[in-house]
Amino acid sequence: MTIPLYLEDTYLRDADAVVTALTPEGGIVLDRSLFYPTGGGQPGDSGWLMWDGQKMPVATTVKGDEGAIVLVPAEPQRMPEPGMHVTQMLDWDRRHRHMRVHSMLHLLSVVIPFGVTGGQISATHGRLDFDMPEAPEDRAGIEDALNSFVTADLRVSDRWITQADLEAAPELVKTMSVKPPKGADKIRLVQIGSGSSWIDLQPCGGTHVARTGEIGALRLGKIEKKGRQNRRVYVHLDC
DSSP states (O other): OOEEHHHHOTTOOEEEEEEEEEOTTSOEEESEESSOOSBTTBOOOOEEEEETTEEEEEEEEEEOGGGOEEEEESSOOOOOOTTOEEEEEEOHHHHHHHHHHHHHHHHHHHHSOSOEEEEEEOSSEEEEEEEOSSOOSOHHHHHHHHHHHHHTTOBEEEEEEEHHHHHTOGGGOOBSSSOOOTTOSEEEEEEESSGGGOSEEEEOOSOOOSBGGGGOOEEEEEEEEOSTTEEEEEEEEOO
């Protein structure tokens, strides 16, 4: 199992590690990973792996077997062998944009209080699909509410609860299409806002900014009909 350093410190940009395995598909498994693996609508991280004067571009990161995190090389080249010490370096600009968009989508789920049936994150925008029969009419009001949460510079934090805690509070699960893993010893909650004044609290394994002000200006994009009960809502970073 790979230790997920991105959950310990989202802002860590480089770190040492030891190669524990090479996969049959040509991926690299480390004992601990800065790189977030594709999941929950968030793309896998990219960056570089360095050792013995070598520098290997990492195209993306995916989940492997038994808790492994697999780095996927951008192109065929010499690979570090198991047991070798390496240095990981994130493509920080791309990761940070994913963090901003992911936190922005949590705000969107507050402003539009319907069940979420899907979502996707990119470096420039994100979208959520809502279990909502009619499109919202007040586009300007949605955009203003989102930007007011950004301006408020609310704290974004996380904590861990047990499976039993989550079963006792099912209202925390907003995303209807992706449920927290059954049988997991611990479930990570991401909270926006401090103390009793929080505005959002939900299970999430992704990476987020530390404060909503870091998201920056945003704008509401198109709203599409996706089936009888679904509306797809896009939000874009403005810079």
